[in-house]
Amino acid sequence: MSIQEFLQHVANGTSLGSLYALIAIGYTLVYGILRLINFAHGDIFMLGAYITYYGIIYTPIPWWLVFILACVLTGLVGLTLEKLAYKPLRGQPRITILISAIGASFLLQNLGVLLFSGRPKAFPTPAILSRTLIIGGVSVSLISIIIPIVTIIILAILSFIIQKTKTGMAMRALSKDYEAASLMGIDINGVISFTFFIGSFLAAVGGIMWGIKYPQLIPLMGVMPGLKCFIAAVIGGIGNITGAVIGGFILGLGEIMLIAFLPSLTGYRDAFAFILLILILLIKPTGLMGEKIAEKV
Amino acid sequence: MLTINDLHVSYGGIKALRGINLKIEENKIVTLIGANGAGKSSTLRAIMNLVKKQSGTVEYNGTDLTNLKTMDIVKKGIALSPEGRRVFPNLTVEENLILGAYTINDKEDIKRTMGEIYNLFPRLKERSWQKAGTLSGGEQQMLAVGRAMMVHPKILMLDEPSLGLAPLLVKDIFDIIKEIHRQGNTILLIEQNAKKALEIADYGYVIETGSIVLEGEGKSLLNNDKVREAYLGESR
Ligand SMILES: Nc1ncnc2c1ncn2[C@@H]1O[C@H](COP(=O)(O)OP(=O)(O)OP(=O)(O)O)[C@@H](O)[C@H]1O
Numbered sequence A: 001m002s003i004q005e006f007l008q009h010v011a012n013g014t015s016l017g018s019l020y021a022l023i024a025i026g027y028t029l030v031y032g033i034l035r036l037i038n039f040a041h042g043d044i045f046m047l048g049a050y051i052t053y054y055g056i057i058y059t060p061i062p063w064w065l066v067f068i069l070a071c072v073l074t075g076l077v078g079l080t081l082e083k084l085a086y087k088p089l090r091g092q093p094r095i096t097i098l099i100s101a102i103g104a105s106f107l108l109q110n111l112g113v114l115l116f117s118g119r120p121k122a123f124p125t126p127a128i129l130s131r132t133l134i135i136g137g138v139s140v141s142l143i144s145i146i147i148p149i150v151t152i153i154i155l156a157i158l159s160f161i162i163q164k165t166k167t168g169m170a171m172r173a174l175s176k177d178y179e180a181a182s183l184m185g186i187d188i189n190g191v192i193s194f195t196f197f198i199g200s201f202l203a204a205v206g207g208i209m210w211g212i213k214y215p216q217l218i219p220l221m222g223v224m225p226g227l228k229c230f231i232a233a234v235i236g237g238i239g240n241i242t243g244a245v246i247g248g249f250i251l252g253l254g255e256i257m258l259i260a261f262l263p264s265l266t267g268y269r270d271a272f273a274f275i276l277l278i279l280i281l282l283i284k285p286t287g288l289m290g291e292k293i294a295e296k297v
Numbered sequence B: 001m002l003t004i005n006d007l008h009v010s011y012g013g014i015k016a017l018r019g020i021n022l023k024i025e026e027n028k029i030v031t032l033i034g035a036n037g038a039g040k041s042s043t044l045r046a047i048m049n050l051v052k053k054q055s056g057t058v059e060y061n062g063t064d065l066t067n068l069k070t071m072d073i074v075k076k077g078i079a080l081s082p083e084g085r086r087v088f089p090n091l092t093v094e095e096n097l098i099l100g101a102y103t104i105n106d107k108e109d110i111k112r113t114m115g116e117i118y119n120l121f122p123r124l125k126e127r128s129w130q131k132a133g134t135l136s137g138g139e140q141q142m143l144a145v146g147r148a149m150m151v152h153p154k155i156l157m158l159d160e161p162s163l164g165l166a167p168l169l170v171k172d173i174f175d176i177i178k179e180i181h182r183q184g185n186t187i188l189l190i191e192q193n194a195k196k197a198l199e200i201a202d203y204g205y206v207i208e209t210g211s212i213v214l215e216g217e218g219k220s221l222l223n224n225d226k227v228r229e230a231y232l233g234e235s236r
């Protein structure tokens, strides 16, 4: 393998890893606060991509504005999902909410088939974003460079929100003690809604960039990335944002490198994530950055 | 000012409060004493709407608080420092205090109040950047009290604020309670140390298995035979 080829794989792996990281954050944020695996998260990602598709094809709105609006809209869908499928079950055993999440996932997938049809749609990538650059003899698609940059910017904003703002503090407080948080006058429902909004917004950012990189949309497109990003979140230590990012990159880079160095294993591409999951659960069940998992009281 | 009327609370069919009536007058220290499991914490938790009231009302200066959400009760000026500290372990001391003032938007005010609390508890100031989970038990207790004071509550409810503190610190906490009171605040205090509580209280209620069995001025309860025997560990 030439050095050029290798760098190409690194670029590819980095951008795939960034996408995984963006989606994994959604899992980890929600888990951190509700101790819930939001199984519908991958389908929210799918919705983000489709909303963008329809926005670009059927409205005169400029593409960049469609991108922003689609993320906001997807955020609102995520927030609504919580209100309808999870909030009424709060205080019930965790397994109940988990089953509701699995139901919500199936519902969104089938709603997708119904509304968007099962036939694949080509993502309408704006011409300006579909260029390929030659950097030092390596040809890299522009989007492969944009993805990590966007991810880094978003991560910086997110960590600012969580570390420095009052809402971020409230999120961290809530993740430890609902009751004490409400005694501070924190609007519990508001913070939970906000969390779902952010997670779904990020999933939509991921969905759009995914659509540009792999421009074929189907209603089940969220299933595999959803599972993998859940795994990424677990590998990193679910509930921990840095962990989710690390997990995402490990998975993205690992997957691409596996194909690059052992092309005969290409068919096992998806299995890679699961093998990694099994390994991490055996070696360090709390994940790389995970704290001891304390039962919520 | 705060009036609790015929409050009933049960946990899964087991009655914890059986018709509590309380009145908390402005600028007074009121204490609630009773044995373990008598229902003291449940009363405070019901006032804050952390537990469901089976029946009964809570009224504050003419406003009905009975069905308000906890956060709205806080906004009305009632704060609870809960039993068992409940500081946010993953947040720093400073962040815990800032969250205590969550409903206040005036940054200057928050800063000033934080300064006052650091004056009351210099120990917290030294450790302002430390994660609350790594504080000692006593320091956590100071933080819990300080945090509840951050909103300038009109009524500050303290559920066993001296629990786990060394005797010297217990005295400090009581001094601080008196100081907060002197600044014109109303306090509802629960204490294991009934004697100390009654000594500083203007008024006291004795609660037994979910009912008020005795009430009166702090001094008179201190001299009451029944109280002396049951709660002050003195024989007749
Ligand atoms: N969440 C709960 N579920 C079930 N029972 C509860 C719950 N909380 C309190 N109880 C019961 O209600 C009764 C009153 O409890 P409460 O905490 O109000 O007592 P307390 O007077 O504060 O006691 P202590 O001095 O030990 O703190 C007790 O019998 C207790 O076991």
Ligand SMILES: [Mg+2]
Pocket: B040, B041, B042, B083, B159
């Ligand atoms: Mg108690």
